[in-house]
Structures are given as structure tokens and as C-alpha cells.
Amino acid sequence: MFHYLKFANYFITTLLGVTAVLFAQYWILFGFGIFIAFYIIGDTFFGEDLSQPNLTKKWALNAMLYASVPTTFILLTVCIWLVTPYDWAAMHWLSANVEYDFVAAKANTSIIEIFVAVIFCGLMLSGIATVVGHELIHRIGNKKAVTTGRCLMALSFDASFSIEHVFNHHVHVATENDPVTAPRGRSIYKHVPIAIWGTNKSAWQIEVKRLNRKKQRVLSLHNQFITGWLMTAAWLGFVFLVGSWQGVLFVSGVGLVAKITLEIVNYMEHYGLVRHPRERVMPKHSWNTNRKVSCWAMFNLPRHSHHHAKGAVPFEKLEAMPDAPVMIGGYISTIVLVLLPPLWYKLMQPKLQHWDETMANESELAILRLQQGESIASDVNDRRLV
Known part of the structure; x- marks a missing residue:
């Protein structure tokens, strides 16, 4: 119950x-x-x-x-x-x-x-x-x-x-x-x-x-x-x-x-x-959180990685996806952080770096090169070779 x-x-x-x-x-x-x-x-x-x-x-x-x-x-x-x-x-x-x-x-x-x-x-x-x-x-x-x-x-x-x-x-x-x-x-x-x-x-x-x-x-x-x-x-x-x-x-x-x-x-x-537009949507393409209060208050919406991987799944069947990229905190607290861009960028940098190094494929790294220049994707490739 x-x-x-x-x-x-x-x-x-x-x-x-x-x-x-x-x-x-x-x-x-x-x-x-x-x-x-x-x-x-x-x-x-x-x-x-x-x-x-x-x-x-x-x-x-x-x-x-x-x-x-x-x-x-x-x-x-x-x-x-x-x-x-x-x-x-x-x-x-x-x-x-x-x-x-x-x-x-x-x-x-x-x-x-x-x-x-x-x-x-x-x-x-x-x-x-x-x-x-x-x-x-x-x-x-x-x-x-x-x-x-x-x-x-x-x-x-x-x-x-x-x-x-x-x-x-x-x-x-x-x-x-x-x-x-x-x-x-x-x-x-x-x-x-x-x-x-x-x-x-x-x-x-x-x-x-x-x-x-x-x-x-x-x-x-x-x-x-x-x-x-x-x-x-x-x-x-x-x-x-x-x-x-x-x-x-x-x-x-x-x-x-x-x-x-x-x-x-x-x-x-x-x-x-x-x-990449030709690749299917996967859990890694959305930030996820399983914080109790946020999930219970928002009908599991914070389990967003599964929601995007399988959009037709009703809220009660959304899975926790613990291996998906993790949001900074719960929804309300993250909203507050978003409103402070310098702090938001600082807190998100290590999370984005982790995503680049452990989840992004070569086509996604190529997209990042176009968006932000050669340095980001090149650094990631260098770390992977170490």
C-alpha cells in the first residue's frame, strides 16, 4: 500500500x-x-x-x-x-x-x-x-x-x-x-x-x-x-x-x-x-535522479533516463537506472542551483567530464568538437589512451 x-x-x-x-x-x-x-x-x-x-x-x-x-x-x-x-x-x-x-x-x-x-x-x-x-x-x-x-x-x-x-x-x-x-x-x-x-x-x-x-x-x-x-x-x-x-x-x-x-x-x-540523430535514444542521454522526495512528489518524473529510453512506459513502471548519468541533487534543489549559472557550471563540469570519458561514443565526441572546439574531445581521447 x-x-x-x-x-x-x-x-x-x-x-x-x-x-x-x-x-x-x-x-x-x-x-x-x-x-x-x-x-x-x-x-x-x-x-x-x-x-x-x-x-x-x-x-x-x-x-x-x-x-x-x-x-x-x-x-x-x-x-x-x-x-x-x-x-x-x-x-x-x-x-x-x-x-x-x-x-x-x-x-x-x-x-x-x-x-x-x-x-x-x-x-x-x-x-x-x-x-x-x-x-x-x-x-x-x-x-x-x-x-x-x-x-x-x-x-x-x-x-x-x-x-x-x-x-x-x-x-x-x-x-x-x-x-x-x-x-x-x-x-x-x-x-x-x-x-x-x-x-x-x-x-x-x-x-x-x-x-x-x-x-x-x-x-x-x-x-x-x-x-x-x-x-x-x-x-x-x-x-x-x-x-x-x-x-x-x-x-x-x-x-x-x-x-x-x-x-x-x-x-x-x-x-x-x-x-547523433541517427542513433537511438538511450538512458545516458538524460540526467537522472532517484531522490525519494522528488520521485514521490513528481510521479517518478526524475527517473528521466528510463522515461526517454522508453517514453510509452507509465510512471509506475519507470526504473531507477542507477547507471544513468546522475543529476546534482533532487529537482527543487537543482532548480535553485540552475538559477546561479557560475555555480551551476562549476558543479556540472565534473559530471560532464565523467559523461564524456565513460559514456560518450565517437560520434558524440565529434558533436562536442563542433559545439565547443577540438580541445574537449581531444582531451577525452588522450585520457582514454592513458
Whole structure:
């Protein structure tokens, strides 16, 4: 039973985080600090999960995945409430019944606390909606799963992720044709806009080719790139009705943080790794981690090496791949390091050197020569001869 329940931990931390945002004021800062500390400390001291349990209760696994829908609804409802100028009768009723004045707390929330709430809620949305959306859009034979995944991704301006991620990223990972694989030396601040533009461009091109092949109009509702953005527009239109422009501005910020978080995760999952386009994707072409807290909170997404080697494998069957290239730490702690490029480069240098010396083949070393000059690959060859 534990191996099922362990994947429910993120729902608990998200609901606790939502409660902190609902109580507003300094509770937002307190909740954000506890949230970040839990995942960094947990990944640092709780060790790895190398277990490979045979989880056969699909209904329980699916229930946890689809529980993200009501959880996301609760999160975004609280987001809208925090900034809307409208007076909600339900909040007066809640204040009267729990003996805490939520209306007054909201009114006394500072700009700094609102700003932190945007980041806090964006991180929670990325975990509860983006991670689950990623899992569901891979189930391309299940229309309900893909549609639910697209709806979840639309909240962070990324419904087209279902196109680009499955049909481009997984095909071209670790090559120059993959917009989310960052070459060595590119900072996260340069990479995020490149990745956002590149993935949207790729998704559009994929849809154009698909529709031309089916002899359907590109500028129509058959185009999933267009319908994806219409989903996002419909969501923001609804937010405007119930939360005015303040609500739209806030949830747009939350969605943008979630989208940026996704690209940061893509960056650290594939940074500096290369592959010849004609060679198959192997576990060595993605950075992997088996840290317990990250794996349990993100439905085994950190077991990324197996996910890319076999993209159709559901999250509960992803293997630990202890021989795959290992990420610096857990996901949250690594996100923090990525935001400090000099430190990130310094910590990644020995890991990249180890990959070059023990995992890269001759065609991959040739690619590295073209990317960064003759010296790197030549040094590697010299070490191998010693």
C-alpha cells in the first residue's frame, strides 16, 4: 500500500500550501519557506528510492493522477480570491465558521506577499498540473487522458506541449533539433526564451504537416495548436468574469511561473548531453535522479533516463537506472542551483567530464568538437589512451 500512497504526498503539500495562501498575509511567506525547505531538505537527507514494486491496481494509480483536477481547481480558486476586487459571500461564511477573518487578511496582504504568492502558486501548479499533464499526454491512445492533460497544460500557456513534447522532444532529444536541450555554456536565462519560442514553433510545424497530410485546413479547429491556445483564452476569459483583471493578471503570472519552471526542469534534465540523430535514444542521454522526495512528489518524473529510453512506459513502471548519468541533487534543489549559472557550471563540469570519458561514443565526441572546439574531445581521447 505504501508504494501507492507515496505518490499522494504532493497533494498534501499543495493543499497545505493553498491553505497558507488562503490565510494570506505573512502566512504566504511562512508557507512558501516551509514548502521549499521540505523539498530541499527532504531530497538531501531522505536518500534514494531504488525500489521496483509491481503496482497492478491501475484504478488507484489513475485516481491519484486525476485527483490533480480538483486539487488544481482549489488552488486556482484561492489564487483568484486573493486578488479579486469582488466580494464573495462564501468567504464571509467561511470566516464566520472558522473564526478567522479571511476578508480582512486578504485586504491586509502586502504587494511583496502577493509577489511571493505568484511564485509559490506557480510552483504548486507546475507540480500538480504540469507533471500530471505530462504523464497524461503520453497516453496517446487514450483520448480522455490526452484531453485532460492538455487542459491542465493550458493553465500554463502550454497545451501545445502535447504536440511538441511527444512528437519532437522525444524523437530529437539531445540533438540540435530539440529546442529544450541546452548546449554546454548556455545559461538558464538565455535558454528559457529560446526553448519557449522553439517549442511553439516546432508544435506549429508538426500540426501543419499533420493537417496537410490529412488534407485538412491549417487555420481551423482541426489544428490542435490553435485549439490549445483557445483553451487558454477560454480559461482567462472565465477568470475575468469571476475575478476581474486582477484575477487575470495573477493567474497569468502563476501560469507563467509554471511554464518557466517546466523549461528549467527541461534544462537541467538534458543540459550538455549530445546524441547523433541517427542513433537511438538511450538512458545516458538524460540526467537522472532517484531522490525519494522528488520521485514521490513528481510521479517518478526524475527517473528521466528510463522515461526517454522508453517514453510509452507509465510512471509506475519507470526504473531507477542507477547507471544513468546522475543529476546534482533532487529537482527543487537543482532548480535553485540552475538559477546561479557560475555555480551551476562549476558543479556540472565534473559530471560532464565523467559523461564524456565513460559514456560518450565517437560520434558524440565529434558533436562536442563542433559545439565547443577540438580541445574537449581531444582531451577525452588522450585520457582514454592513458
